[in-house]
Amino acid sequence: MRTIKITAIRKADYKDLQIRYENPIPHACDVEEGQVWHSVDGNRPEGFCDSAWETLRPFVEALARGEGNFFDGWMRNPDSALLSCNDGFRPVSFLIEAVD
Numbered sequence: 001m002r003t004i005k006i007t008a009i010r011k012a013d014y015k016d017l018q019i020r021y022e023n024p025i026p027h028a029c030d031v032e033e034g035q036v037w038h039s040v041d042g043n044r045p046e047g048f049c050d051s052a053w054e055t056l057r058p059f060v061e062a063l064a065r066g067e068g069n070f071f072d073g074w075m076r077n078p079d080s081a082l083l084s085c086n087d088g089f090r091p092v093s094f095l096i097e098a099v100d
Contacts, residue, residue: 004060080097
């Protein structure tokens with residue numbers, strides 16, 4: 001099994017959608033751009049957002065098993081993927097990549 005590096009690449013914040021549709025949430029997301037975690041053996045890194053993990057988990061687990069090349073050449077680096085969490089109000093884009 002390989003170690004997978006997870007990097008928060010971009011965080012959006014759609015205030016207009018939050019005002020229109022969301023109940024106020026005083027503290028919704030702690031992730032900051034540039035923040036890095038490491039998944040060992042395909043496991044969720046400690047402190048990593050549960051909701052974001054549900055989106056990333058199948059890809060992280062596949063990379064950890066040595067699989068990759070998702071969707072037949074989607075990424076320039078076949079041992080990586082760029083994915084976003086499922087929060088439509090403040091989505092975070094994560095780069096996952098095998099590091100060993």
